[in-house]
Amino acid sequence: MISFKNDYSEGAHDIILERIAEENLMQNVGYGEDEHCKKAAEFIQKQLQCFDCDVHFLVGGTQTNLVMISHCLKPYQAVIAADSGHINVHETGAIEATGHKVIAMPSGQGKLTVKAVQKALKIHTDEHMVQPKMVYISNPTEVGTLYTKKELQELHNFCKEHHLIFYLDGARMASAMASKYNDIAFSDYPKLVDLLYLGGTKCGALFGEALVMFQREWNEDFRFSIKQKGAMLAKGWLLGIQFEALFEGDLYQKAGEHANAMAEKIKNAIAQKGYTFQFPPCSNQLFVIFPDDVLQKLEKEFLFTIWEKVDNHHTSVRIVTSWATKEENVQKLIKFIQEA
């Protein structure tokens, strides 16, 4: 079956595998202290137009979130997230396992608002409650929507004012950056957030995530946290070499563009057919509301995630494209939808 289940079904861009193969028998220093990690960090700094930030490379998303968040918070401090946020829902309590409460606030279309953060602060008044200290958002969100620059700016301002650390999980950042709905440049991020995670796993890499710290205080002893949480890869150069490849040219950008282009085609076919979307389609994740009889047919040929019952006769599903999605498979899906 053809899968539109997620954006990590395939491996990596050919060029990434080639680079790894070329380097394979070279001797590299361990644990991320090699030249490739250094170079990759420089490329990312350049991309962000920020040359005094720190960059670390980790293996996966839950890992990145738990290492970063537990590194920053004191035992009694908590992180505020949208109730749909990855750390609240899909990480098996990874943050709580490091001792910290996730304060989940209601979100509209996956996005956390200043108002929601404000409310979280207001109800946490003294030492009988946790102390909110960090704001976590995802961009794109878990339902494929995007923050505007204005929204980020407002969240940023509020965080500064209230001494909150502002952390952005960009597991699918390539898709965000390539979206026509996006109005945030890479070079805006240093002024918008404190901590930025640029995803690799879902953006063309075999695996790996880059963590960028614009507030250098968090870099102190951060490698202790990486190691303690089992997140320090012995052959760290494997991460470095991948992000080198992604960011020395436009590979990262292109990964997002291809994923979005494929999603756009599917979106158009769906819209033409008259089906609607549960969340506005902005990136490489589509949340489509299908009539149940159509869905039944689709499920025989394609893999995707059932999201939820919308009413008695309709169900929403999540369709995801990636840098690796084949145009021919998209055409098959479109044809199928048109004829269903």
Place this chain on the structure above:
Amino acid sequence: MISFKNDYSEGAHDIILERIAEENLMQNVGYGEDEHCKKAAEFIQKQLQCFDCDVHFLVGGTQTNLVMISHCLKPYQAVIAADSGHINVHETGAIEATGHKVIAMPSGQGKLTVKAVQKALKIHTDEHMVQPKMVYISNPTEVGTLYTKKELQELHNFCKEHHLIFYLDGARMASAMASKYNDIAFSDYPKLVDLLYLGGTKCGALFGEALVMFQREWNEDFRFSIKQKGAMLAKGWLLGIQFEALFEGDLYQKAGEHANAMAEKIKNAIAQKGYTFQFPPCSNQLFVIFPDDVLQKLEKEFLFTIWEKVDNHHTSVRIVTSWATKEENVQKLIKFIQEA
């Protein structure tokens, strides 16, 4: 410089990279539920001659230890290890970070004895102290020595008798299995330990560790623990495909054989020269005592780890070989030692 610093300076066996490249654009189910993980588990079961054990694949060693140990222990339970054990010394308190004390007992040449475990039990008598519940050993040990079958059998028997979980960290198991000093077959392990970690990272894989559970009770909900600790790789098939390659034939064995053969050559040259060893050389790690003036010269050409000052004029160093160590580099080192 030529590095004998560790066994993770290079990447992976060519065949492993080839396999990944072949599979690269295939669509695989995520999170280790793919066919490659299944196949790899079967090959490992066959290698161990044990068909009702459970096999999981994780990314790194500290990660494997912390996920496994925290999964098994109740909050007040502790794990007994040699004071030189990896979890006690070199994992930045990863086990303690999950809430558990490591009871470190003095070891002889890196090995934990029944006597030491017995003593640990004896001094932990009631609820005012932690409750020892697991015994952790490494084979090969952190100083390159090997347990005999008899030693493992005794530890096993003691553990059974005292309801202790017996966990063996085999990060360098390929070297152990290929050692002429080894008298333990793969098929012995199911009867000797409860939990077995077969290392990949240091044994020919790009990265990855296999965790085998002979006591099936530990398998229940184990995937929750993997996920919670940030150890579940989205593209889990990357791990499966590597262990498939390592265990479907004799790749794993050969990785160990090459590493040991290289170490043996160095060992012989050192012995001929009259230098001695801090620990008996049994596997791919040599702990050599060099006169300081010789050491000074060596350091200009080769990388290795300074272990400790032995006396005013001698220092021990750790020299490590691997599946990837080039014979020509070994010859250079030998020549250098002979002429130093």
Place this chain on the structure above:
Amino acid sequence: MISFKNDYSEGAHDIILERIAEENLMQNVGYGEDEHCKKAAEFIQKQLQCFDCDVHFLVGGTQTNLVMISHCLKPYQAVIAADSGHINVHETGAIEATGHKVIAMPSGQGKLTVKAVQKALKIHTDEHMVQPKMVYISNPTEVGTLYTKKELQELHNFCKEHHLIFYLDGARMASAMASKYNDIAFSDYPKLVDLLYLGGTKCGALFGEALVMFQREWNEDFRFSIKQKGAMLAKGWLLGIQFEALFEGDLYQKAGEHANAMAEKIKNAIAQKGYTFQFPPCSNQLFVIFPDDVLQKLEKEFLFTIWEKVDNHHTSVRIVTSWATKEENVQKLIKFIQEA
């Protein structure tokens, strides 16, 4: 000022202080293994008409909750609570600090329903999410309401069916038992919940909480958990002697009766005056909606907790009575309300 702020402003029933004074220079075995704890446990067993349950004594409420919950749950398991539940709101993330997520579900008048628990189970489907394993409720609830026997029975049945541990926090149980709205006997509890915490601090004791386990499996090694969390009182007999006094006769019952009687008087005065209640007044906590001008006057003479703004001109406040509330103070408050 006269305080109606809480039910722990005063010390203990005279008889309790007398008992402590009598015993003061006796030598007792430490850590709760004394005769008083044993006796107290027997009185509680008799009160509950259940002679094979285990009873432990702890110092405070947050402590009791965190020791009990962390003792029962595996690392990836979570506890379901009403969003107004004490463990979710007012314990500074104590449960999360032991590694566990509190799954907060919307509640009606402070009560958790089967439907809410059902929903919590439904949205936690696999290993990418925490595993709900315990249901926590408070009776009386944090807003003074009471569960009916039928409601508890339904929750109990649902928990049994879904292998959930059912834990009831009865910090103010004396008030619940003495309420005319209560239809649950002490002897019903062994059949209704797995774990029962009978509060002392707010029910006539100087301090201390009793924890009753009807499922004996949780008793195994429980003293390790008590000690590890810093909850084992050296002079444990102090706890035993207090619960002995509370439960050998009707002291506990009377503590609740007095608190409720005082609350009833205030309630009637408020109702006569035409003010309303935010939550139905059932026990020793009243949540009264006052016009803001009345409130301003009240605040000058009495202490209580501002709960929340109800509308532009009204605010709800929490008024609490206790075993120690003086009738004369109640009369002063009533007079004040009548004349305000």
Place this chain on the structure above:
Amino acid sequence: MISFKNDYSEGAHDIILERIAEENLMQNVGYGEDEHCKKAAEFIQKQLQCFDCDVHFLVGGTQTNLVMISHCLKPYQAVIAADSGHINVHETGAIEATGHKVIAMPSGQGKLTVKAVQKALKIHTDEHMVQPKMVYISNPTEVGTLYTKKELQELHNFCKEHHLIFYLDGARMASAMASKYNDIAFSDYPKLVDLLYLGGTKCGALFGEALVMFQREWNEDFRFSIKQKGAMLAKGWLLGIQFEALFEGDLYQKAGEHANAMAEKIKNAIAQKGYTFQFPPCSNQLFVIFPDDVLQKLEKEFLFTIWEKVDNHHTSVRIVTSWATKEENVQKLIKFIQEA
């Protein structure tokens, strides 16, 4: 039987019970924000001749240690202690349960030396190991010995130089202060340590420990840590009133004097009889080496703790006196020893 098993078999000084009884029906603000806690803090400040330190009151020793230590350390930081230290041995892994390794160093007669701390630093070199950040000592030690002012000064200097937090557990400080071997005044402590715990439970109080912070940075948000760990007593005034009584006059000092005087008598009788001590007797704990036949007789009449087998015919036992030890019981023990 007469117990010399510990110094917490009895309750509290009469005056403390009286004070509690007097205050019993007063209304006090909760959670340690009352006037008694304030007053008690002032008396302690005066005793220490240090008026800008912060003072908090907690219930028990393990609790005090775990709250304080977990409050100060970052996740990857560890505390250095003597291997005989209470936090290493007798707190059921309470520190590890908050995520931190206890680095246990060999001790001579229960004392940690600069040399041992130095060694601990030396073997913890990088991010693959925990980061030592705190030094924990007990005075008197767990084996009844005392630090000299010079020893503390040296430890202090070393800690300052290496940015280590220096924490002193004085669970039995009254006995230390009253010892003729002691050369440290209360007013020396502010210059000698960063954090000081003055024990109440074993020094005349019913229960309770005072925590003094000379480095005010640790006071920030400390109440969040107290609450989160279940250590915030609702009726906090109970702690305040006790420490008020202990420190407004010389009650604390006298508690230690009596305990020591009783120990001295026993010590002299033992020495006259020719028995020896495992550790030099300096405070209210004696570690006596008895011939096994004598021990057998003693055990029939008196309670104490068997410490360890010294040789085939001798065993050491711990004999403890307290503020409450009755002279007549001491005389009985002395007589028994003389005649044994």
